[in-house]
Amino acid sequence: MISRRSFCKKSLLIAGGLAIPFAALELFDPKRLLAEKNDGKKTRWVFLVDTHKCVGCGFCVKACKTENEVPYDAHVSRTWVERYVVTKDGKTHIDSPLAARDGFETKKIDIGEGKFEDIKDADIDKAFFVPKLCNQCDNPPCVQVCPVGATYQTEDGVVLVDRKWCIGCGYCVMGCPYGVRFFHPVYHVAEKCNFCYHRISQGMKTACVDACPFGARQVGNLKDPDDPVTKIIMTERVNVLKEEYGTKPQVFYLGLTKEVR
Amino acid sequence: MVHGEAWTLKEFFVYPNEYIYWTIQIVMYPFMTGLVAGAFVLSSLYHVFGVKQLKGIARFSLVFSFALLPVAMLPLMLHLQQPQRGIEVMMTPHFTSAIAAFGIVFSTYGMIVASELWFVYRKHFVETVQELKALQNRTVLQQLQLLLFSALTLGAMDISHEALEADERAVKKLAAAGIPVACFLHGYAGFIFGSVKANALWMTPLMPVIFICSAVVSGIALCMLTYIVTMEVRKLLARRKAQSYPELPTPQDLKSAETHVVTMTAKYLLMFMVAAITLELLDLIFRGYTAVKSWDILRSVIYERDFVNIFVIQYGLGNLLPFIMFLLPGLTIRRAVVGTALVLLGVFMMRWNVVIGGQAFSSSLSGFMHYHMPIWPDNLETYKEGLMGALTVAVVPFCIFWVLNKVMPVFKETH
Numbered sequence: 001m002i003s004r005r006s007f008c009k010k011s012l013l014i015a016g017g018l019a020i021p022f023a024a025l026e027l028f029d030p031k032r033l034l035a036e037k038n039d040g041k042k043t044r045w046v047f048l049v050d051t052h053k054c055v056g057c058g059f060c061v062k063a064c065k066t067e068n069e070v071p072y073d074a075h076v077s078r079t080w081v082e083r084y085v086v087t088k089d090g091k092t093h094i095d096s097p098l099a100a101r102d103g104f105e106t107k108k109i110d111i112g113e114g115k116f117e118d119i120k121d122a123d124i125d126k127a128f129f130v131p132k133l134c135n136q137c138d139n140p141p142c143v144q145v146c147p148v149g150a151t152y153q154t155e156d157g158v159v160l161v162d163r164k165w166c167i168g169c170g171y172c173v174m175g176c177p178y179g180v181r182f183f184h185p186v187y188h189v190a191e192k193c194n195f196c197y198h199r200i201s202q203g204m205k206t207a208c209v210d211a212c213p214f215g216a217r218q219v220g221n222l223k224d225p226d227d228p229v230t231k232i233i234m235t236e237r238v239n240v241l242k243e244e245y246g247t248k249p250q251v252f253y254l255g256l257t258k259e260v261r
Numbered sequence: 262m263v264h265g266e267a268w269t270l271k272e273f274f275v276y277p278n279e280y281i282y283w284t285i286q287i288v289m290y291p292f293m294t295g296l297v298a299g300a301f302v303l304s305s306l307y308h309v310f311g312v313k314q315l316k317g318i319a320r321f322s323l324v325f326s327f328a329l330l331p332v333a334m335l336p337l338m339l340h341l342q343q344p345q346r347g348i349e350v351m352m353t354p355h356f357t358s359a360i361a362a363f364g365i366v367f368s369t370y371g372m373i374v375a376s377e378l379w380f381v382y383r384k385h386f387v388e389t390v391q392e393l394k395a396l397q398n399r400t401v402l403q404q405l406q407l408l409l410f411s412a413l414t415l416g417a418m419d420i421s422h423e424a425l426e427a428d429e430r431a432v433k434k435l436a437a438a439g440i441p442v443a444c445f446l447h448g449y450a451g452f453i454f455g456s457v458k459a460n461a462l463w464m465t466p467l468m469p470v471i472f473i474c475s476a477v478v479s480g481i482a483l484c485m486l487t488y489i490v491t492m493e494v495r496k497l498l499a500r501r502k503a504q505s506y507p508e509l510p511t512p513q514d515l516k517s518a519e520t521h522v523v524t525m526t527a528k529y530l531l532m533f534m535v536a537a538i539t540l541e542l543l544d545l546i547f548r549g550y551t552a553v554k555s556w557d558i559l560r561s562v563i564y565e566r567d568f569v570n571i572f573v574i575q576y577g578l579g580n581l582l583p584f585i586m587f588l589l590p591g592l593t594i595r596r597a598v599v600g601t602a603l604v605l606l607g608v609f610m611m612r613w614n615v616v617i618g619g620q621a622f623s624s625s626l627s628g629f630m631h632y633h634m635p636i637w638p639d640n641l642e643t644y645k646e647g648l649m650g651a652l653t654v655a656v657v658p659f660c661i662f663w664v665l666n667k668v669m670p671v672f673k674e675t676h
Contacts, residue, residue, distance in 0.1 A: 076263050080277045094274035094627055112271040112628065132276075141458060147363070148346075149355035167349055168342020170282040171360055177459035179276030179624050183264040188342040244554075245458055261274070261625040 043156035044222040044250070045195050048229045048238070049131050051255040053216035056081050056129040058103035063211030065101065067196060069186075076182040077101065078193035079133040079208055084259055085109060087123045092259045130260050131217060133208070134159065134180045134193035135241065135249030142172035142181060142192075151190060156221075157250060158197050163189045177245045195219060222250070264342065267643055268635055273628035281620045281632045284646040286340040288616045289654045291450045291472060292479065292609055294333040296658075298447040299480010300326035301374065301439055306529065308377075308436035314525035317518060320381060321491075321671040322484040327374050328662035334367070336654050339645045359453045366449060370442045377435040379415070380428045382669045386414045413668070447476040454615060461555030461626070462562070462619040467544050474537035479608035481530045482601040485523060487662075489598055492519040495672065523597045527587050530604065538580055541611070558626045566621060566629065571614050579607015 002010075064079045065072050080099035086092050095110040108116035140159050143151050150165035151172055166189035173181040173190060184191035196206035200219060204210075209217045220229025232238070232254070239256040240249040253260075265280025300322040306312045307319035338344045351364030393399065393407040417424075448469035454460075455468025496512045496519075503511065510518075545563070548556060563571060583600040617632050635647030644650055 074263050075266060076278050082274075092627070094625070096274070096277055099277040111273050112275065144357045145359065145457075146355055147358040147360035148349045148353050165346070165349070166343065167346040169337075169340070169360065170342075171358065171453075173278075173282050174457055175459055177624055179279045182278035182280075183282070183342055185263050188264070261627050 041155055042223055045136065045157050045200060046220055046222045046229060046233065047133065047136070047195065047251040048218040048220065048232055049251060049253050050216050050218075051128055051130050051253060053214045054081065054129040054131055055214060055216075056083055056100060056104045057213065058100040059211040059213060060131060060208035060217060061099050061101045063207040064193070067199075067207035070191065071185050072101075074185045075099075076185070076191075078180070078191070079131065082130045082132060082260075083109075083127070084130060085119055085127045086125045086259055087119060088125050089123070093117065093119060094261065128255070128257075130253070130256075131208075132178070132180070132241075133251060134195070135178055135247065135251045136195060138248035138250060139246060141175040141177070141245070141247055142190075145171045145175040147171065154197070156201075158195050158200075159192070160194050160197060161190050161192060163187050166190050177242050177247065178249075264642070268633045268646065270631040270633060271623075271628060272631070273623075274625055275623040275628035275630055276625055279623050279630065281617065281630055283616055283620060284340070284632065285617075285634055285648070285651045286336040286646060286654070288609070288612045289336040289651050290333065290340075291447070291454075291476075291616070292612045293329060293336060293654065293658075294447050294450050295472065295476030295479045295608065295612075296483050297326050297329040297333050297370075297480070298443040298473070299477040299482075300329060300484050301443040301480070302477050303481050303484050303526070303529070305436040305440050305443075308432055309440065312525075314521070315529075317522040318484060318488050318526055321488055322480070323374070323378060323381065324665055324669055324671050325484055325487060325658075325662055326480075327378055328665050329658045330367075330371055330374065331661065332654060332658045335657060336651075337363075339650050339654070359449060359456055362449055366442065366446050370439070370446050373435055373439045373442055377432055377439065378669060379413075380431045380435065383414065383417065383428055384420050384425060385669070385673060386410050387418050387420045390414060390418070409668070444473050448473050454619070459624055460619050461559055462622075463615065465544055465548075467540055468615075471537065471540045471544065474533055474540060475608050475611055477533040478530060478537050479605055481526060481533065482604040482608070485526050485530065485597060486601040486605070487659075488526075489519065489523060489594060489601075491671075520592075520594065523594060524592050527592055527597060527600075530601075531584070531587050534580065534584060534604070538576075538584075555626055558622045562618060562621045562629070567614060567618050570610060570618070575607055575610040575614055579603055579610050583607070 058081060061077055061079055061081065064070070065077060068078055070076065070078055075098070077099035080096050082094055082096045083100070083104055084092060084094055093109045095104075097104065097110040106116070107121075108118050111117050136158050138157070140153060143153055143159060146152075147169060148165060148167055150162045150167070151159060152162070153159050163184075168183065168189050170183070170190070173183070176192075181190055181192045183189065196204075196208075199206055206217075206219050209219050218229050218232075220227040222230050222233065224230055225234075233252050236254065238252040238254055240252060241256075241260070242249070263280065265282050268284065269280040271279075303315065304319045304321075304323040304326065307315040308323075338347050341347050350360060351368070354361035354364055356362070389410045390407065393403055393410065396403060399407065451469035451472030454463040454472075455465055457463045492515060496515050499509055499512045499515060502509060548559060583603040586596055586600040586603075589596075620630055620632070622629055635643035636649075638644030638647055638649050
């Protein structure tokens with residue numbers, strides 16, 4: 001007959017003994033060591049937005065919603081276009097009505113709760129459009145904070161969500177400084193732009209890139225030196241959004257100014 | 262309708278996907294875990310540091326902490342979009358996430374409190390079993406009771422003097438181990454917010470410490486309040502039963518014991534309140550002084566939009582007023598009731614101002630969002646993330662406490 005004391009002792013010993021070899025397996029994972037030694041990846045998907053070319057037509061938003069089955073009338077979108085109007089008094093007016101799904105139908109600025117602000121043409125210093133989408137960060141805060149690992153980064157840099165695993169806590173939505181994440185109105189799990197991963201991994205362009213009539217949006221592979229996108233990123237003066245968060249965003253912008261949020 | 266749309270109002274430029282995603286349940290979550298941690302720390306003051314004056318409330322707060330424990334999880338479950346997968350946080354934790362620590366910390370803490378309770382109440386369990394066994398003709402209820410209490414003794418029927426002393430030593434050790442775990446349980450709730458770099462209001466390393474201090478404050482306040490209420494009920498019962506059971510404590514005895522315990526506990530409440538307020542003000546001053554990029558919008562949230570919530574309700578009604586009430590000499594029970602209720606309000610508003618206030622502005626730093634809390638639910642979502650859901654969460658611990666008290670009577674002398 002085993003005493004209670006020795007039973008407890010022995011079971012702790014066994015549990016501890018089992019834990020050690022398992023921990024060792026984790027420590028010396030050869031695959032991981034190799035990956036840390038040299039980044040042997042062949043693809044790193046990046047995006048290039050030329051804000052000079054964007055006219056705010058919203059075709060990209062329409063195409064994205066249709067392609068990725070985000071309900072058309074739901075007030076969320078994987079991608080959107082922002083309008084910036086900088087007036088002579090130094091103020092910046094920003095809006096994105098319905099995520100610019102229907103473009104910008106009026107000159108008035110949408111200031112929320114159904115109200116609009118009228119700005120005279122003569123008061124405007126500059127005005128421009130900035131398309132936004134997921135930055136597929138190299139250091140994605142959304143992946144870091146997911147408590148169950150339902151969101152993850154692929155080898156080629158795209159951040160995806162496993163709809164079967166997401167518990168819908170919203171921590172990733174809170175963790176993203178760019179506000180690209182939301183809850184899918186149908187699946188009730190975290191949803192985001194994934195560079196149309198089902199398309200780019202099959203050699204196609206993203207839906208928004210295909211829909212843009214002006215070539216303001218481009219997707220490319222940063223690891224390929226001959227890729228036109230890579231060439232522009234390497235040779236021209238590009239910028240990224242909110243670099244101060246340390247997220248290492250991979251959507252590059254041409255013509256970004258300090259007013260852009 | 263998109264999740265969050267029902268209660269979010271947007272003003273100026275807010276990113277299209279931004280809504281108030283974390284609502285009242287996420288306010289309730291740190292509030293409830295704070296109460297758990299605070300109640301435990303209060304009981305540990307007696308068990309570990311031997312603060313004899315708190316003996317009367319120590320066992321009470323330990324049982325109450327245990328009653329609050331399952332409820333700390335409830336707001337999270339009500340908030341999840343996929344509650345049926347909530348268990349995955351424990352089964353497949355992703356350890357770079359602060360939330361993933363929940364399963365480990367929560368279950369460790371639960372085990373510590375449960376085993377401490379067992380050692381505290383073992384004598385009671387054994388005595389009950391012996392009493393029931395002595396009965397000749399047991400009713401079905403008594404038979405069930407016997408079964409329950411026999412199971413609860415776990416077969417350890419020795420209640421000799423030495424065995425009970427060993428129990429007390431175990432309680433002391435467990436309570437000592439429990440303090441850091443309780444602080445961790447709540448400090449990590451603070452870490453969940455403090456580590457969100459995308460949110461200008463939340464991101465501060467002080468957040469976990471602020472949360473722990475205010476947790477202890479709220480825990481002590483709730484224990485005092487519940488203690489007073491139960492003592493009042495006991496006084497009422499004592500008056501009614503005085504004739505038939507002269508061996509029971511008289512209302513006068515109870516009253517003097519109650520006043521003594523409340524006065525002593527109030528001192529500890531004040532100490533922790535000073536720490537909590539100091540840290541909160543330090544955080545506020547530091548933000549204003551350093552005035553980084555986000556300060557412009559934070560200032561307009563703190564000093565304009567949320568002024569009443571922060572400075573009038575939280576600091577004024579919830580901190581300053583009870584502070585003065587407890588400092589004034591000759592603390593009465595009635596004053597203590599009002600004071601503790603105000604302290605609880607203050608801590609609740611602190612959580613509110615962190616969670617809802619943190620989402621009052623867009624991460625574009627160019628727009629605002631307002632949370633219009635659903636009062637009367639018209640569907641499951643507005644029930645869960647509205648007033649009714651919060652009230653459900655608030656009521657459950659008292660129900661659990663009532664049940665636990667049947668098994669582990671908080672006012673019975675055990676040792």
